[in-house]
Amino acid sequence: MYVYADNAATTKMSETAMKTMIDCMENYYGNPSSLHSVGQEAATKLVEAREIMARYLHANPSEIYFTAGGSEADNQAILSAAAAGERKGKKHIISTTFEHHAVLHTLQKLEKQGFEVTYLDVHRNGLITAKEVADAVREDTALITIMYANNEIGTIQPIAEIGALCREKKIPFHTDAVQAAGHIPIDVEADQIDMLSLSAHKFHGPKGVGVLYARKGMQLVNVIEGGAQERGKRAGTENLPAIVGMAAAFRESCENMEKNKEKITALREQLINGLEKIPYSVLNGDRTHRLPGTVNFIFEGIEGESLLLLLDDKGIAASSGSACTSGSLDPSHVLLSLGIPHEVAHGSLRLSVGEYNTPEEMEHIVNSVPGIVEYLRNMSPVWEELKKGERKHFLQK
Amino acid sequence: MLYSEKVMDHFQHPRNVGKMEDADGVGEVGNAKCGDIMKMYIKVDDKDVITDVKFNTFGCGSAIASSSMATEMIKGKPITEAIKLSNQAVVEALDGLPAHKLHCSVLAEEAVKAAVDDYYTKKGVKPKVQE
Known part of the structure; x- marks a missing residue:
């Protein structure tokens, strides 16, 4: 898919x-x-x-x-x-x-x-x-x-x-x-x-x-x-x-705005509901005052570019505010402006969907992301430190 | 494509990933703020040969691929040879890295040196790495 x-x-x-x-x-x-x-x-x-x-x-x-x-x-x-x-x-x-x-x-x-x-x-x-x-x-x-x-x-x-x-x-x-x-x-x-x-x-x-x-x-x-x-x-x-x-x-x-908005919002909610179950993750930005199709998550302990590459492997095209995806050394100025620390902002994922997407596609994303996050966390020394309590979690749960 | 096939292969199928509980030397380099941390573990025998290597990396595709490649390049090698591993050698072995990703190969070189450094320190030998 x-x-x-x-x-x-x-x-x-x-x-x-x-x-x-x-x-x-x-x-x-x-x-x-x-x-x-x-x-x-x-x-x-x-x-x-x-x-x-x-x-x-x-x-x-x-x-x-x-x-x-x-x-x-x-x-x-x-x-x-x-x-x-x-x-x-x-x-x-x-x-x-x-x-x-x-x-x-x-x-x-x-x-x-x-x-x-x-x-x-x-x-x-x-x-x-x-x-x-x-x-x-x-x-x-x-x-x-x-x-x-x-x-x-x-x-x-x-x-x-x-x-x-x-x-x-x-x-x-x-x-x-x-x-x-x-x-x-x-x-x-x-x-x-x-x-x-x-x-x-x-x-x-x-x-x-x-x-x-x-x-x-x-x-x-x-x-x-x-x-x-x-x-x-x-x-x-x-x-x-x-x-x-x-x-x-x-x-x-x-x-078609009204019709599309309803459809796209439902897709977005499907993504949010699925992804927020991942431990130490959070949706960036207000839950309701947002565009119908834009979802932005951060996952602690991982880096966004490797997440994108592995998602691409599963046929999912997304983007990240990680520094490595922009060619600069700093992560997204948008995430930093929200008060998210540098090391956490590197682990961001933006999924933006539209009227051409389907609930089945959202299911594929929701099923794919947790495993990739876990895989990357398992090889991340930052995650190791977070787990051991040597580094303080920025996010709850 | 941003990356060579070699880079993608080492990123998708990284060699020697993991931790080592009984490592003889451990090196950690990089900074989470900048988006890359590499941790390298080495096991060294009594003839100063690296018999096993493991790594853990927080970072982008090229950081993971560089770590993986570096572990392959030093595994089975005498320590004296491992410390000569240069970032250029890692880049060449990966069939190149994009210009803004070259620092990943530098981190890989530094991670190896830091692990060897730690090994010498633990052994009580004067480190001859960071000169």
């Missing part, structure tokens, strides 16, 4: 999206900027895709900017708000310690340019509160950027509350919704979001395409200079097949 349980990394494309893309490549190959009818037919497709994205985000089509993915959208949103703030002498930004690197690295770049960033600490349950955001606000706060749902542990932040607070204080609010879009309802109007980033390949769309939603009146700076595409804010001939593929996938995901 082969089980793809790494949907937070990327998803398999939906057939609808693929068919839409092929149709576009075959029949709408023109450049939307061309005046002739071949170009104008392509331009019509672009308009339709923009309308679809806007509709399901509760935005206006003129507020949708197509980008080459979530990272680009994050970069552009943050750099734009920073530039606008700087013009008014505001050089303070509020964010959290467990944002995606597309956000964190952009913020670090701004810090080198004289911006000051407050990184809010995340609680052990993977959540922050609107009150903590409010307490960090200053006269010179130019931007608040807080992710909708975390990519590693799946916790969903109180976005509407933060949005209301930002609107009240007249501070631009950006959210990285890459993990949330297409999986939970997003309403930029109701949530009072000023800028939002999303990426198509997280909801069965193609890779290399995304959206920056920017509320009317937000001043954007270009990340890519050149032609007048995207109302002059994102140069380069539009990747039309990918854009229409994204729109098709987004529509499909949003139309």
Whole structure:
């Protein structure tokens, strides 16, 4: 049995999206900027895709900017708000310690340019509160950027509350919704979001395409200079097949969201119920305020990469926040931000499931993980020390 | 693939895994914080030949494979030869390691040296390993 349980990394494309893309490549190959009818037919497709994205985000089509993915959208949103703030002498930004690197690295770049960033600490349950955001606000706060749902542990932040607070204080609010879009309802109007980033390949769309939603009146700076595409804010001939593929996938995901959510949540609960029986293991992040399909566990005394390799052997594709899987020496900044010590954070496992998964597949995972954990613990000197009491357990039971 | 077939073989079927209650030398290197700990046990006969080796490792695939390979390379060898085991030799025997995993082979070399060191210390001989 082969089980793809790494949907937070990327998803398999939906057939609808693929068919839409092929149709576009075959029949709408023109450049939307061309005046002739071949170009104008392509331009019509672009308009339709923009309308679809806007509709399901509760935005206006003129507020949708197509980008080459979530990272680009994050970069552009943050750099734009920073530039606008700087013009008014505001050089303070509020964010959290467990944002995606597309956000964190952009913020670090701004810090080198004289911006000051407050990184809010995340609680052990993977959540922050609107009150903590409010307490960090200053006269010179130019931007608040807080992710909708975390990519590693799946916790969903109180976005509407933060949005209301930002609107009240007249501070631009950006959210990285890459993990949330297409999986939970997003309403930029109701949530009072000023800028939002999303990426198509997280909801069965193609890779290399995304959206920056920017509320009317937000001043954007270009990340890519050149032609007048995207109302002059994102140069380069539009990747039309990918854009229409994204729109098709987004529509499909949003139309089936309730049905999918129910199914995926049941799969997730099956995983959690099965895996939490493993001694000295814990689910990371709040049990209920989480994405339907994301599960993140830590198992004491083992290292995540070897766990992944052995799972792969059993046909299970998963991921880990262990240092060894990232090429750096530090384990996941997300797990460290929750207050999990380095040595424990190495033993993490993220399983992210979607509507294409089945209960039988979850059973295969639940049946496979305990044996692998036990095998690795038996050869782990760390586990030996934990057993003998020479090292203190971080987790209960 | 990230790893060579040799690495995968030693990771999936590690040689000489386990503990040794009556070891003549035990070495532990690495740090759980960094994600790798290797513990190596050696049994040495009266002719200073390593007759048995065991290891326990907390770490990634290449750490487990490096430990396994190192135990194979020193088993049956005189101690004087075992302490000459270099990390490069371990890497070569594994048909290479990715650049960011080379430290695993260094740990394997250090684990062998630490075990031999412990053996000499227990025997009351001046350690000649960590020079």
